[in-house]
Amino acid sequence: MLRRVVKTLTTRGVLTTHRGRRMLATNRVLRRETQCRGIRVVPRAVEGERVTPANLTTEQWQQVSTALVWFWAFLGSVVGFAAFFLVSYAIIPSLVSTRDLPSRAAVARPVFLGLALVFALAALFCFVNLVRSIQVLYDIWPARWF
Numbered sequence: 001m002l003r004r005v006v007k008t009l010t011t012r013g014v015l016t017t018h019r020g021r022r023m024l025a026t027n028r029v030l031r032r033e034t035q036c037r038g039i040r041v042v043p044r045a046v047e048g049e050r051v052t053p054a055n056l057t058t059e060q061w062q063q064v065s066t067a068l069v070w071f072w073a074f075l076g077s078v079v080g081f082a083a084f085f086l087v088s089y090a091i092i093p094s095l096v097s098t099r100d101l102p103s104r105a106a107v108a109r110p111v112f113l114g115l116a117l118v119f120a121l122a123a124l125f126c127f128v129n130l131v132r133s134i135q136v137l138y139d140i141w142p143a144r145w146f
Contacts, residue, residue: 053140063136070133074126081119088112 056064088109095101 054142056140060136060139063133067130067133067136070126070130074123074130077119077123077126081116081123084112084116084119088116 092101092105092109092112096103096106
């Protein structure tokens, strides 16, 4: 079933809609009715309320910095997990089966699996702390479109 939805846009310049159509926006509020299927989607930001970030305090900058540190730690631990897991499950058995490595090299597989487990736990820890630390974004952008 098709429903009519009114989209309200309060911005300047040229904007691209979700279907790739371009519209020219002015200072006034633009209303455009579109056909869509399913649930009626209306943004929370109402007319006159802008979705602009608030001025950041020193404490909020520190929280953003902490979130970025947790993000990079999460990325590094995921890459470390993938590398050790790949070496343990793909590279070592392949090289041992083709006899490019001696058969005693297969003894190193549990060590690499253990390191992969350590990096997986580190990734989980970093992800939990990352999610906790990005809560500052709700203070920076108080109005949401979802």
